[in-house]
Amino acid sequence: MKRPEREAAVRQIMERAPAPVPPDLCAEAVRRGERLLRRGRLVRRVLWLLAWAAAVAFGVWAARVHPWTQPPSRTTPLTGW
Template identity: 85%
Template sequence: MSRPEQEAAVRQIMERAPAPVPPDLCTQAVHRGERLLRRRQLVHRVLWLLAWTAAVAFGVWAARVHPWAQPPSQTTPPITGW
């Protein structure tokens, strides 16, 4: 398609009547935005709750198991009979 043909095609498209817009488009967009915002807030709350639960569970586990303490050595037998 040559340049003049492209320009003619563009002019024809632009001269057409605009597509009809639904009268309740704005309200639909607002409702959808509110729904997406509520869903996003719920996901964030659930993720924060999950992170908090994991932190508490790790704290309880660490307090009971003491993973920072070294286990007793098993390489040397106990000395008896001195």
């Protein structure tokens, strides 16, 4: 398709009557948008709750186990060699 043919096709498309828009399109879009925002807010809250629970669980575990200390030796060191 050459340029003049493309321009004629575009003019023909632009001269047509616009497609009818459903009357409740705006209300439907607002409803869906609000639902997406609520869902996103819920997901963020759940993720923050899980992160907080993981931090508390790690803190409790670290306080009880003391992973930063060296475990006791199971053998006695050799002395006097």
